[in-house]
Amino acid sequence: IFGFGGGREDIWHPEEDVYWGSESEWLGKSRYEDHNSESLENPLAAVQMGLIYVNPEGVDGNPDPLKTAQDVRTTFKRMAMNDEETVALTAGGHTVGKAHGNGDASKLGPEPEGAPIDDQGFGWKNPAGKGNAEDTVSSGLEGAWTTTPDRWNHTYFHLLLNYEWELKKSPAGAWQWEPVNIKEEDKPFDAHIPGVRQNPIMTDADMAMKMDPEYRKISERFYKDPAYFEEVFARAWFKLTHRDLGPRSRYLGPEVPKEELIWQDPVPTVDYSLSEAEIDEIKTKLLNCGLSPAELINTAWDSARTFRCSDYRGGANGARIRLAPQKDWEGNEPKRLQKVLEKISEVRSGLSKKVSMADLIVLGGSAAIEKAAEKAGITVRVPFLPGRGDATQEMTDAESFEVLEPLHDGYRNWLKKQYSVQPEELLLDKTQLLGLTAPEMTVLIGGMRVLGTNHGGTKHGVFTEREGALTNDFFVNLTDMRYSWQPVSENLYNIVDRTSGTTKWTATRVDLVFGSNSILRAYAEFYAQDDNKEKFVNDFVKAWVKVMNADRFDKNI
Known part of the structure; x- marks a missing residue:
């Protein structure tokens, strides 16, 4: 026996928001693009x-x-x-x-x-x-x-x-x-x-x-x-039965092996602390480093969105977005990502403390959100918890990270390609993996649309004349009966003025589901209210911080 770690949780209900595959029948098989085993749909592993x-x-x-x-x-x-x-x-x-x-x-x-x-x-x-x-x-x-x-x-x-x-x-x-x-x-x-x-x-x-x-x-x-054989089996069995426990710091009990293994996605600890004054100073430098708020927000989001509460892998800690394979993922927009990382590195080199890239990436997103809220007339401070470390390529099992590649991200209104499952269903799967609730999903979508954070800079769902300001305009215009919604193609709709017939905005299915689904529409109408502008911002910040800190197992959050 190689060892044992406790810490697993029981669930008492079926997980209907998990993507188990596109099949509609038991033992159906539609998860391959061709007859090649390698074409098995990511991230599925079972063949049927x-x-x-x-x-x-x-x-x-x-x-x-x-x-x-x-x-x-x-x-x-x-x-x-x-x-x-x-x-x-x-x-x-x-x-x-x-x-x-x-x-x-x-x-x-x-x-x-x-x-x-x-x-x-x-x-x-x-x-x-x-x-x-x-x-x-x-x-x-x-x-x-x-x-x-x-x-x-x-x-x-x-x-x-x-x-x-x-x-x-x-x-x-x-x-x-x-x-x-x-x-x-x-x-x-x-x-x-x-x-x-x-x-x-x-x-x-x-x-x-x-x-x-x-x-x-x-x-x-x-x-x-x-x-x-017995040694290899013992280690492989330990790996099989502990892969979904996350990093070694989450293991409980006296039989936890002292050896740290690469599949546990190790992250080095840091030896610095940051005062509120130091955090404010770094925020100012990040906002003035030549990057747009959207670039800072997108990079922070992309770094954190890999987190999966199913096996506690991914997340912003470790800043593996700057390493292979993540730095080359299509969903991370490699060209834009490289530009952002270079600018953040320049800021880092001028600091008196060796702050980790992981912390700076998250802090850049926080600073940009505070600026966007200020543009909307609301003062808010995004809580920041320093202490993330920077993993190295040697600490990273690149091949095992391939299954974490995002093939869709409704929060940034992006699909790598068309799938048999509808985009709004894929959004639910991503939301479940991030450990978010339906209200948190709603407020994040509304905020990220008006912040202009769509993948590739598309304007689908950007229902505002004040892009870049953290307003509730997405919900106001989504629920405005002056507009009708007309399909253009499989995942594209025009938002048309009922009186003039002119197209005001464009949208995807992910955008429109917040008006068509009765429960999500109730949340949308709540955030569209004139007296909920400040609550919208505060709720957005709470949900954002939850994603940024999802993998902070070193802290009792």
Whole structure:
């Protein structure tokens, strides 16, 4: 055992605002652009809706270990696992336990949500025999992987590498691999019938560990060096079960390993503090460094928006926006980003303290927001919490960060391309990952539109004559009945004056959903009120700071 860290939270309701894939049916498969495994839609990892990893019978249910190896490699890469970790987890995970498919799967009852009330939410009721034990049907495959599936040992590689395997059908009709001419003593005992031995089985993914050339090399090394296999498995298992806990500082308990690992996205600590006077002085320098307020705000937002409360990765701490791969992401507008980073670096070089780039990026956004509020006639101070560190490229697993690349950002009114899911649904997914509420989402959208922060400088949704001032104009004009909304193309609308027929503004679906959805419209109408201008600014600032500080696990926020 490599170690253990506590700190996981339980949830008690389904997460309907999570993007699980575009499929409309169970085991549907529409998450690939072509037949290449690498075209699996980012950030999804499972090959189909309803599967955890890959299809155990083979790609699309057709056995072919070499093709399955491609799916396995892509799926585990999305989980930041390399080939060695993948083989270790596959072998270690299949060393104990068995698969269940000893019966006719077509006779199972409906799923839990479709079952009658007297089934009490269990679902898939099995009418055959006992309905459990030796009659269990779950995955559809039937059998154990190893000779002794009730204990940890190294028989997985012994069986996989020393026997020839052939395709067979399980009692439930699923494809599985079984050994040819296996010795009786190598067969596992039946889990439920005393004295009876059965053939072990392998899935198509298991056979990939033997048939794929790279996986084969690793499997043979593990077979010859069990101690090394156990070390790799222990570390890979720790990684698998702790990847969604965030940085090491969030781990609880006495068994937390002292070693800091690259997949934990380490960030160095800083040794400075900043007084309010020093913060004000730096704000002034940032505002006068030759960058527009929108450039400062966009860079701060882009740095922080990678945060995901699903696994506590991303965020502004570490300033990884200046490193590969983030500095080259299309959503971060690399040319504009490079210009901003160079200017902020110039400011940094002239400071008496070595303030981190991470702090300066966030502080630049704060200063620009205060200036925008001042233009709207409201004085506000954006709270700033210094202490962010700057990660280095050596501290950054660039490949594992690829899945954090934003492919859409409704807050900046941007889509990398058209998707089968509507833009407003993608906005909900981003909002959920950022840990924001519906009112916080609403106030941020309204504020960022009038601040002119759209990706590429587009004017969609900029419903104001005072762009750059933090006003509630977005909501005022969105709810103004003088205008009608006319579709132009798939995700583009004209806002037309009902009297003159002239086009006043343009908008996307993300903009219009705040008028069409009854709940969001209620929030929009609230912020559109004449006496809520100051509340709008204050609420915007609170939501903004929440995003900026989302990854400040070093502070009890």
